Amino acid sequence: MFKKFFWHYIINYKNYNSSLLALIFVILGEVCFKNKIFAQSFESVKIISVLSGSGTNNALFKATSSTIPSLAYIKAQKIGGPQNGFFTQQGDDIRYTAISSTSGIPGNLSRIRFTFLKSDKKTPIEGNNFRFIINDIDGPDNEALATNCDANLRFLGTANPTNLIVANLPPNIIAVGSLEENDGPTSRVMFEFxxxxxxxxxxxxNDGYLKDFDMNNDYPISTPLYVRCKTVSSSLYTQNSAEIEKQPIEFEKNNDLVLIKTNTIYFDLDKSEIRADAKKELETVLDILNKYPEIQISIQSHTDSRAQDEYNIKLSNERAKASANWLIEKGINSARISTKGFGETKLVNKCSNGIDCTEEEHQMNRRTEFVVINPEVIKKEE
Structure with a gap:
């Protein structure tokens, strides 16, 4: 009901005033005033050239970063949604121009993906901190940008004051244009991952509308207002029941994510070695990767809340890599696998710092999940 009301409001209300905008911003986004947050240190990235696919929805850009020696390319793809678009280079940024047969939100949607690659043009780099600033999101009923809060989004930022409406539709957060504006800082949005x-x-x-994705602060926001995600589970980007019925039985949906269906893979306390009981589950993952040779996966590992935060991030990264190495040793191309450690940031129960829990309860958090990062290819293999 809330989402239906929100989209009805966005689509039909054409004359926002500043006081109403501020009210909507505070109600729908979790604005951080009491617990003040600051922009993270992010890796500056410049686009050098387009290697292939300029003017298409699947382009490969030559990129450089003084702080990420392993970064050589960025793959930009349109991966879903009812509408299309194409990528080009704009200065040292990536531009995406919409091709849409439908005018107006939410029908003018296309989902896009940026993959940061090593020099072989296939292997994702290790996880790093990135900032995207996108200029000039027009409205009303013209443009918006959204992302999944579970995808390591630290926060969304806008100018203060802003001409954007920021709404939390968990697990997603979205910035929607409310006024038509040319190159104005109050229509800029910043995502930090x-x-x-x-x-x-x-x-x-809408058709012909473009967005420049800046990764080196070409469009600075001098007085940013930061918004964190709320943590209620539901979905903005949904499938209808017929699409869900088509999902192969080897996979399962978890909000917007498609996971390889396995029993939980657990790790011993302070360990990253693959246990004997985990090998059976990894055999299942291996069989599915062989059955669907186009699938790429993100192996995501987690720890319990004991030990220091930094240590837990390091340990969870080691656990994810251990699972990846097991699969690679069995013949899976390393280019199909990326890894990510979340430490204790995504606990599945109450067992956070200072809470008394049994060993069994803590073990539930020491887990590994296999997320399909290009689920659009699964249906090709059915």
């Missing part, structure tokens, strides 16, 4: 090598965004734009 932590420890990622793949970023996905839902792009809402």
């Amino acid at each position: 932590s420890n990622v090598s793949v970023i996905e965004l839902d792009n809402y734009a």
Whole structure:
């Protein structure tokens, strides 16, 4: 009901005033005033050239970063949604131009993905911190950008004051244009991600509308207002029941994510070695990767809340890599696998710092999941 009301409001209300905008911003986004947050240190990235696919929805860009020696390319793809678009280079940024047969939000959606790659053009780099700033999101009923809060989004930022409406539709957060504006800082939105090598965004734009994705602060926001995600589970980007019925039985949906269906893979306390009981589950993953040779996966590992935060991030990264190495040793191409450690940031129960829990309860958090990062190819294999 809330989402239906929100989209009805966005589509039909054409004359926002500043006081109403501020009210909607505070109600729908979790604005951080009491617990003040600051922009993270992010890796500056410049686009050098287009290697292939300029003017298409699947382009490979030559990129450089003084702080990420392993970064050589960025793959930009349109991966979903009812509408299309194409990528080009704009200065040292990536431009995406919408091709949409439908005018107006939410029908003018296309989902896009950026993958940060090593020099072999296939292997994702290790997770790093990235900032995207996108200029000039027009409205009303023209443009918006959204992303999944579970994808290591640290926060969304806008100018203060802003001409954007920021709404939390968990697990997603979205910035919607409310006024038509040319190159104005109050229509800019900033997404900051932590420890990622793949970023996905839902792009809402009418035909011919373009967005420049800046990764080196070409469009600075001098007085940013930061918004964190709320943590209620539901979905903005949904499938209808017929699409869900078509999902092969080897996979399962978890909000917007498609997971390889396995029993939980657990790890011993302070260990990253693959246990005997985990090998059976990894055999299942191996069989599925062989059955669906186009699938790429992100292996995501987690720890319990004991030990220091930094240590737990390191340990979970080691656990994810241990699972990846097991699969690679069995013949899976390393280019199909990326890894990500979340430490204790995604506990599945109450067992956070200072809470008394049994060993069995803590073990539930020491887990590994196999997320399909290109689920659009699964149906090709059915």
